[in-house]
Amino acid sequence: MTLGLCAALPFFGMLLTFGRKSVRRSLNVFVGVAISSFVCSAIVLAFSPVDEISRFADSLFVSDASSRLFLSLISAVFTGVALYVYNRAQTNPFAARKIQGFVRRALLFFTISVAAVLSNHFVLMWLLLEATTLAAAPLIYHQKGAASVRAAWKYFIFSGVGLGIAFVGFIFLGLGTHGQSGGELSFYFHELVGRQWGLEVAPWRELGLALIVFGFGTKLGLAPMYAWLPETYDLAPPSVTVLLAAVQFNAVILALFRVFQYFQPQEVRLIRYELIVIGLASILVSAFHIVVAKNYKRLIAYASINHAGVIAVGLGIGKSAAYGVVLYAISNALVKAVLFLTCGNIKARYHTKYIAELQGLIKTMPFSGVFFMTGIFALLGFAPFGSFFGEVMVMKSMIDGQHFAVFTLFCLLTTVVFVAMGRATFPMIWGEPNHEISLHGESIYTLLPNLFFVGLLLSLGVYLPVAANNLLQSIANGIGGR
Template sequence: MVLLIAAPLALALVAFAMPSARRRPLVLLAGALVHTAGVLALLAAPPPAREGAWLAFDPLARVTLLTATALFLASAVYAQGYLARRADRDNRVFVGGLLVLLSAMTTVALSHHLGLTWVAMEASTLSTAPLIYFNQNARSLEAAWKYLLIGSLGIALALLGTFFLALAGAGPGGPKSLMVEDLIAAGGALSRPWVRAAFVFLLVGYGTKMGLAPLHSWKPDAYGEAPGILGALLAGGLTNFAFVSVVRVFQVTIAAGEGAFARDALMALGLLSIGLAAVFVVGQRDFKRMLAYSSVEHMGILAIGVSLGGAATAGAFFHTMNNGLTKGVLFLSAGNIHRAFGSKTTDDVHGAARRLPLSGPLFLAGFLAITGSPPFGPFFSEFAIVNGAFGAGRYWVGGLFLAFLAVIFVGMAATVLDVVQGDPSDAPRVPGTGDSWLTAGPPLALMLVVLALGVFLPAGLKDLFGAAAALVGGGW
């Protein structure tokens, strides 16, 4: 497991040292292939759990790493075509930073020590901020600083929450442990006021990284100005790992007897996130900012799923995979459309399906999938969450959930159809930016996986989602 973290870091150093900008993207691809091989090897032969180990390949790690490695591999292939077309930009920091981000995300997934989790989340912030500035204009600089400042504030609050959790288990000799297993084992012996305070600060801190409302203000700018590759890894990867950090703290909160308090907090932020996304998606003319609000919505869906318990929680972990892969489709295809038209607003972009015969339809298909249309995977994970709400007698939650999703569907449809349909002959054109298999093939592959997850869910994956849900009292 250590190699799964160390290998991307070592390759990041190679990328920073390599003089050839043309060959440097191959290092990114090598890192993706090594990481994918490592994750598959761990899935094939899971290492035995060791008492006191800081790193463990538990069901939460399996779900998120399987999603992230597939998304990163698709992004690394995409980068071969994308960076070849962006020879005007030095890609040293971009390639190296993406590999550092992969290492940091892997550490968060495997970490069972909340101090190490915090360090890895901070590393993800520091490695990502410079990448948002890749286009080197005033708007991308503003977005990078906003991401860094708001993310740093969130991570500072998470540090305070981590301290409070340590104090919750303090005895005569001081704080005893920040290991998740030790804190769960302490259970009712933990100080409940400190546990409550810790959960609030950690939910706000890591919720900022997730982009839960009202902590989401960095997302529209960062996702709007970042390259499509980074947008895919932020919306489909890093936010999932921030969610895992919240879930690990949620485990401790349940063990301490404060599960009802934590569920109410998650429910409130989840509904607020979906409601806010519904407001801002309607009339959105910038299609990349629209995807940012879609990300806010889906982080809210995850929070609601976990708060409900039962099958809804298993549905939430299923949704981490569906949302992550579908966001890859949307951001990578949106990046292709942005480059082909030189704009990301519906004032200038229309007829994408005719100008980009692969990316345009993929953007439309990704929209249908992310809004929960059958037969794509997100329909079934969202259905599990809605069904869980009604099954638990939370009719008002299920009703609001469906109402917000309906508004978001209509709002996103207006923007997406403006982009995809129409005659592109009078729209701006950037020469040499048509579809290629390197830039359109990866989102196509991800789209096929999302469709496959809707048509047939393998028993092994279903059991994995159930095992992850069981850690917080849920399950199929």
């Protein structure tokens, strides 16, 4: 019931934004709901046994290790977004005039995302992910520019096609199990536990799983259906970019984890090869675009494609890579939250997104510069961040599984990404300043969430409590870890 309260909070908060127009009231509701949701989800995560599973709302929703972890993660990110929006509305009169509509739509988006994370039924989860697409599109063109409207349409079309492909995959899964000894296929998670999959109609099952992986991959920005991501992440407001990159992304990641948890696609060679191929292709695509990128927000968007590719490769390798994938996915969400929120601060200060026009951020915007530097280090996989250890675990699993060709190509491509990102961002951080040096504009409301995110990133790498490690291991075991 406590998780049900977490899900209900953003919905009731959204209702409170209707009626009398008041910027302060909307902002207070936004921040209050975000903090309350995070505290609620964190308490449930901290005090629930790892193996505890409970269902509610007629078994449509579930509280298990995966849902509790990802709910806490997206709630933490949403809290950071709320504090960022609060600060922007306080310092930007133009933004304040549109804040009530934005808050209402953001709370609707978060409500649906929470429901998707807690869902206990594959079709319901699919419907809710589709609903997040509908809720996110108006947020993308919040500023009503022609380019942002075009980006919203591209996002909507690609997402709709990807989720449509995934739905066809679920239909094929149903056809693939029809008439087997296991009976009709149920899409309730708890009814899939322990099911033995027959081999009489394996091709239908393989095709269904392949389409589901490809469809969800489109939503994650994996190659070849990645074209929507750079433009959408660039043209959406920074707060919306974080919602897409660290909230919706993780709702889809959890959906993919659920597929692995209950349909065991890691035992199907076709799916493993599919994940490895599209993962490496995504890293290749991101490497090429990072080399030629001129816009720092797009640069990080391309790096997001690279991150999705690493996760896909890790899922394809399986076994001991599973723990690394879970750790990497969590770190990835926090890294993107730090970087995109910091990009918003930089853009608000200097009114440019071009890399060549910014030098020496560590001197001109000391606090934001430090967070940008930290985010870049974590993005590139430096120790001691969780992303470093997650990536190392994936690479070790490649060697253990004798995937030497994959290991070689993976190392080559990630090296290109590393060098290209460093070449583009290091002058931004440490170069000779070409703007005035001032602490003006470094608001505490935008610094606090980044400080919190960086602390979590470091804890994932430096010291992970035994209970947290057991939680991650439990989730990794569920998706095929050994």
